[in-house]
Structures are given as structure tokens and as C-alpha cells.
Amino acid sequence: MTSSEASVDRSWTVRLRNRLSRTVPAGQVLPDRQPAYVRSWIYVFGVATLAAFIYVLVSGLVLTIKGAQWWHTSGLGHFVNSTHLWSVELFFMFMVVHLWGKFFMAAWRGKRALTWITGAVCFLGSIGTAFTGYLSQSNFDSQWISTQAKDGLNSVGIGAVFNVLDTGQMLLWHVMLLPLVVGVLIVLHIILVRRHGVVPPFDAVPPEREATSGATPTADAQPAALADDLTPTAAGPR
Numbered sequence: 001m002t003s004s005e006a007s008v009d010r011s012w013t014v015r016l017r018n019r020l021s022r023t024v025p026a027g028q029v030l031p032d033r034q035p036a037y038v039r040s041w042i043y044v045f046g047v048a049t050l051a052a053f054i055y056v057l058v059s060g061l062v063l064t065i066k067g068a069q070w071w072h073t074s075g076l077g078h079f080v081n082s083t084h085l086w087s088v089e090l091f092f093m094f095m096v097v098h099l100w101g102k103f104f105m106a107a108w109r110g111k112r113a114l115t116w117i118t119g120a121v122c123f124l125g126s127i128g129t130a131f132t133g134y135l136s137q138s139n140f141d142s143q144w145i146s147t148q149a150k151d152g153l154n155s156v157g158i159g160a161v162f163n164v165l166d167t168g169q170m171l172l173w174h175v176m177l178l179p180l181v182v183g184v185l186i187v188l189h190i191i192l193v194r195r196h197g198v199v200p201p202f203d204a205v206p207p208e209r210e211a212t213s214g215a216t217p218t219a220d221a222q223p224a225a226l227a228d229d230l231t232p233t234a235a236g237p238r
Contacts, residue, residue, distance in 0.1 A: 028194045037201050042105070045098035046193075052091035053186065057179070059084035064175050068138040088130055095123055107199040115192040122185040129182055132174035135164055146170075 037043075062080050063071055071077035099119065108116040131149075135142050146164040153159045163169055 024191060024194050028197075031194075034198070035200065035204075037204055038198060040201075042101040043198060045094045045101060049091060049094040049098055050186070050190075052087050052094055053182075055087040056084065056091055057183075059087060060175065060179070072138065088133065092126070092130070095126065099123060102199065105199055105201065109199060110196060112192070112196050112199060115189060115196060118185050118189040118192060122182055122189060125178060125182045125185060129174060129178040132170045132178060135170040136167065136174045138167070142167075 059080055063077075063084060066074075066077060066080075071081040102116070102119070134145050135149075149164045150159060153162060153164060162173075
């Protein structure tokens with residue numbers, strides 16, 4: 001190995017690229033085809049949750065830049081503030097359907113336990129983010145919510161570090177810390193989905209296995225190919 005090749009191997013960009021290629025194989029990052037069973041509506045709610053989350057971030061960024069007075073006094077501010085709330089409500093609706101759908105599909109099958117865990121923890125983090133959002137409205141609604149919540153939080157001993165009566169602290173938790181945590185979990189969740197593929201239905205069996213053995217599909221059946229309906233990109237590492 002020459003000195004130039006050794007320096008390339010020590011490059012952090014090369015190491016990062018190699019690490020990413022091992023994490024998500026080529027063709028799996030943005031696949032253009034998926035197995036036939038992905039046509040089912042139950043597979044739509046994951047990407048619907050992601051779309052709602054993106055709008056939550058965009059509308060929240062506008063509200064952050066403009067400030068509280070703008071969303072309380074401006075007609076456009078009222079509209080953006082309302083769509084921010086509506087997108088959060090859609091985000092939770094899609095996420096709950098996605099969560100329960102994958103629960104009943106046993107989405108942790110096929111070495112997907114970490115995928116399931118990151119999704120569940122992301123749901124819990126989203127609840128905290130939404131709660132601090134209600135506390136950051138700067139109106140009587142947020143004042144009532146904070147006064148009702150303080151006793152419960154104080155009773156479990158976290159009121160000293162998580163003071164719901166401190167509007168500034170709750171606002172920073174809402175616009176910085178918690179969205180960052182949720183965003184990182186979502187990115188990790190998507191990477192794991194791309195690495196292991198979407199979880200197949202219980203009855204998804206490769207055609208060749210069905211034709212030769214006539215075996216009853218098991219809960220852990222991982223279709224490697226479904227004729228023309230399953231492309232090579234969908235059969236990643238298991």
C-alpha cells in the first residue's frame with residue numbers, strides 16, 4: 001500500500017462513507033420499488049407521520065422567527081399557528097395508527113427490535129414535545145395547563161429541573177431540546193427501516209417456497225423475492 005492510499009484510508013470522510021455503506025447497503029437508501037404488500041394502507045401511515053412532522057418543523061420555525069406577538073395579533077400568524085397545531089394533531093393521529101398497526105404485525109420480527117424501540121421512544125418524546133408546546137402558547141390556556149401540571153410534576157420530584165411555570169424554559173425545551181431528540185430518533189428509525197426493510201405480513205411467503213414445500217407461513221417468514229413484485233433492493237441484510 002502506498003502512502004497516498006494509506007492517507008486515504010485514514011481519512012474521516014472515507015471511514016464515514018464506509019460506515020454508511022455498511023449500515024445501509026447500496027440501493028436501500030432511496031429505493032424506487034417495494035414489495036407488493038407495501039400497497040396496503042397500513043404501510044402509508046409511517047410516511048404520513050413523517051410528512052406531518054416536516055410541516056410541524058417548518059411552521060414551528062416560522063413561529064419562532066416571528067415571535068409570540070405575531071401569532072397572537074396577525075391574521076397570517078393566527079393561520080400559521082393554527083396549521084402548526086393541526087399538523088401536530090395529524091402527526092399524533094398518523095403515529096398512533098402506525099404504532100398500533102405495527103404492534104399487531106409484530107414489527108420487531110426479523111431482527112427489527114431496535115426499529116420498534118426507536119419508534120416507541122420517539123412516540124414518548126413526541127408527547128413531551130407537544131406538552132411543552134401547549135405551555136408555550138403565551139395565553140390563558142397555557143397558564144391553566146401549567147398550573148394544573150406543576151403539582152403532579154412536583155409530587156414526583158422533577159419540578160425543580162422541569163419547571164412548567166417557567167415559560168422561557170418550556171419554550172427552549174419545545175423549540176430546541178425535544179425536537180432535536182425526536183428528530184434524531186426519527187432519522188435513526190428510518191435508517192433501521194431502510195437497513196432491514198419494512199416488516200412483511202405474517203402470510204408473506206416467497207413463491208418458490210410456497211410451490212415446493214407448501215409450508216404454512218411462519219411469523220418470521222422473510223420474503224427474499226416475490227417474483228416481479230419484489231425487487232433486489234427490498235431484500236437487505238437481515
